[in-house]
Amino acid sequence: MIQLFKMAFRDLGRNRRRSFFSALAVGMGLAMLLLLASFIKGEYGAAIESSIRLQSGHLQVRAKSYDESKTSLKWEDLIENPDQVAAQIASLNPVQVATPRLFASGFVSTGNESAGVRIFGIDPLSEANAPYREGLVSGDFLTPDDREGVLIGRRLADNLGLSVGDQINLSVNTSNGDVDEQPFTVRGIYSTQTGGFDGITVFLPLAKAQAITQAENRASTIFVLLKDSAQTDAVVSALQGPNYQVLTWAKMNELIVQTEDLASGYMSIFYLIVLGITATVIINTLIMSVFERTREIGVLSALGMKGRRIMAMFLAESSLLAVGGIILGLILGGLVVAYFTKYGFFIGNFGVTGILIGDTIYTRLTLKDTVTLTIMAFVVTLLAGLYPAMMASRMEPVEALRAEK
């Protein structure tokens, strides 16, 4: 066995440049796979995380009859005494924070422009709102008793040409089906680096939102963040009751999960193409090597080396190429992925509707992806060596000895 690899190693050394470039082909293939996998993980991982952080939370507790698509404000679709319900939920150990929120739809108009928006009535003091507070780019955050202030996203501010202190008119649907319009002052402008969110979300203090929508002491949802997302199922079963529906982050972000699955599906086709190209390079190299060494194969065969062992010799070569290629690929891929994990990959506002994708994707390479792809690259390279190896092992010694060289 050691002899076999020693011979294979020296055989690869005969044409160092060719062997190096073949291994490099495996390496570049692997590096590309690692980058793609980490890109997908980064993109969708970040999308789920920002969705959890910005809009879905880990869990939401809503009235049984609440229909999200209608943004219903009917009293029977809302949760009564939401502060009390939120406090009860917050008392559960795995829960980090629970806060009531009221959702409404409406539109913002300035002198000559308007835009459809969704209104989030939030408890300005809750730590669940940290992402918005930390994303403040100008002005101040809301206070609970602010009756005239709103917080708008930077994208909306840019679209409507608004800055802090400007007046806007906000028209809001109400619980009895009317539309109420009131003037507000832009108190602050926030950015979550997520255009899809910042362009349409306007924050009001919960009390003011309840007043303008006539929801009174009610909320659309209790927004819940957990200390650990793995606790989701446990908390869901603790919260089950006849009057409420409990939605999990996985359910609320189904679109992202499905899109990720779809993207992964497309990616596997891409992986196959990359590995196919790599395999072709290896097959080519080894076939050339078999042709160049036909007479040697004849000599080894004359010495009594069996086809199986000749085959093993060439497979040892392809496995050495694979190992060399994988080392190159891990270094190369590791460096590229590390760069994009640190500095990110700017894509601008390239979101799919309904999915919150930040403007910069930071690659995330998981150990599982690294191991899976490395094994894939190794197996494909080894399989690529199979055909040339079989070709060598099936040569008739007489024919092989007659070869020119």
Next chain:
Amino acid sequence: MEVTRIENVTRVYKIGKVETQALRGVSLSIESGEFTALVGPSGSGKTTLLQLIGCLDLPSGGHVYINSKDVSSLNRNQRADMRRGTIGFIFQFFALIPTLTAYENVEMPLLLNGHSASERRTRVLELLKSVDLADRANNRPDQLSGGQQQRVAIARALAPKPTLILADEPTANLDTTNGAQVMEIMTRLNQETGVTFVFATHDPRVIKYARRVVTLRDGLIVENNNGTKADPGA
């Protein structure tokens, strides 16, 4: 004792639709310890005959026996097994593995036969010494002259202690001095070890070393030994 016996062997090559009769019915018996030359012009069938005796190829008709075993219908692996311990080869081109040192080339058949590391070491050093190359053990073929390479090939052929060594034009690529040296080493090893040598050649300077000469022409044995005419059909 008979090392090999050939009975009415024919070998037909088909290239496309053209059939070439390389051997037309050859019978020959070689005894242990012989030092025999197969001679004849190119195309007379010398190499084909060596390949059949060496289990590298199968006859189209007739039988080939090695140590009384019929090898005419063995499969690839069985032939490889037969070659490995029983038959050594020396080729016209020196046929060493270029990536292996002289030592490793000689060691190769011992590795294939599963000898232990210490057995291999003793045997390889002894063989390299017997072909006067003990000091070149660590040289690769491209660091050796043609004559030296052919001597390594002789050592390699002897390594597994075969009963029969087949040499196809072993001096064709060597100058007179080196050719003579190779023939002298082969003669000496034949006498010292008793191993049977059969070699194909058309070089008169080589033929003179042979103790028996078998002449082929157009796929038939036309002269065997000391001038007696062979019966092609026998």
